Amino acid sequence: MAVIELRRLRAFVTVVAEGNITRAAEKLFMQQPPLTRLLKGLEDEFGVALLRRLPRGVETTDAGNLLFQEATKLLEQAENLTNTMQRVAKGDRGSIAIGFTSSSALHPFVPQVLRRYRDIYPAVTTQLDESGSGELLQALLNKKIDVAFVRMPVSGMPELKSDQILQEPMLVALPDKHRLAQENDAPVTLTELVSEPFILYRRLAGQGLYDAILAACFRAGFSPTIVQEAPRLTSCLSLVGAGLGVSIVPASMARLGGEGIHYRPLSADSGLFASLYLAQRKESKPSPVIYTFCELVKSLLAERQG
Template sequence: MELRHLRYFVAVAEERNFTRAAGRLGIGQPPLSQQIRDLEREVGMALFHRVPHGAELTKAGEAFLPEARAALTAAERAKAAAIRAERGEVGRLALGFTGSASFNPLVSEAIRAFRTGWPDVELHLEEMHSDSLLEKLGRLELDAAFIRPGPESAWPDITLHALPDEAMLMALPVHHPLAAEQTSLPLAALAQERFVLFPRGVGLSLYDEIVRVCGQAGFEPLVGQEAPQMSSVVNLVAAGLGVSIVTASIAQIRLPGVVYRPFAGGAPIARLALATPRALRSPVLDNLRTCVKALLL
């Protein structure tokens, strides 16, 4: 039994006439009559009484009609579900991000745009440091992740879609002597200061970038206090436990005890990328990429 048999049957049942049903379906009457006879043979009983000016349902036909309609409706639902899945309108997106990346406006705007554009996709968010995110991507436990890649990041199974770099700023306790300066400051001004930094394992690429630029300025940062995570750095600077270097997006955390100053000359750079598994083919992931690309225009 084919779907076309059911469509033909429903048309004749609703029109009560083979000629009108044939016109509605866009086929000739003889082929329609033959298809109905084929259906009746498969069912094993007559579904219509042929009368001089049309066709009437038999008791079997009356029982068959609601089931035929339900089958056609289910087939349309199945087709619609397949189309939505192919377009990435349904499904699941497992998206990771680092603690510092979550403050970047591009990341939050991409998540918001994706949720608005594809509200029926189940969105699973996970925060951890970049290396752990890359490991999960390699195991296909995540579909994508916003990470802070190092300059030498090389993961053969991962594609990195570079996003705009982000400048970094000097974070100072509000009563620090340098905080009185209203202009940009040289990095070398921090040479004798105690730093508040997160452990290297929490933000490897940012940590290495800070150490690198301090080395270029002629000193190695003296870590006086480690912060348990990236967002805690600003709180500890505000508490007067040291100075730090933070991404410009984290500087949106406006605490009373901390001020931010730009660097004179070249500022340290925080890289940002959308990482995706090379082996993954997903319409849902394609839609996320579309969101990110639109935000970059």
């Protein structure tokens, strides 16, 4: 229905509600003659009389009463549609697909973002996707997700961008019967792990953490003996708990606990930290939903730093 037709219906509804053309014209901020012509045109369009002129106003005919009821519903729907479109334009409505790695989900910041976003934008449908960093970046490229919390920066993907949002320390995960698990909980140096069998998060899924651990070991003067690569950090911990080796994981992973696992901090001279990045597609003008999500992340980071 054209805008002019909605305008005519709105004028008709106002006239009926007021019961008087003069008062309706004042409410519509228009002169009475144009309003009278508008009503006459509406009657000509439908081919029926809609109003009866009374000495002190107007009343609807049967056809006019039916039109009043239907026009009122239609105008309410149009108003709701307008409000919905405005909310979509502001990022208050729509949908967003958010990816995250298993380790990033364990960091308190990520659940905080998701909870706050849901509280502020309850009308936005949120789809969550857990996977490895490499897989999530590929999903971003393929437009299967909109943003992702990953453990590696974007590299070799000009269509994507990433921002480091935080760093956390790394821990050594040890079988609870390991000799280092029997000592105090002072920081462990990498050189104490020279002869240990390592269990690492598979490089394809977690390139950032994998490469950082190997580089730190090389700086410490050795190449780690990797006996197993697991598809998830949680799988790494399961293998550590089974006594198959040691691993180095982000500190937030300790929240999982894990039977048969003892955690010790890694010494600061290792230079090892686990970074968390927010990745998204490079777009000159991202959708309002993506924009508001990223702005919320920035706001919560500012609160955290404050």
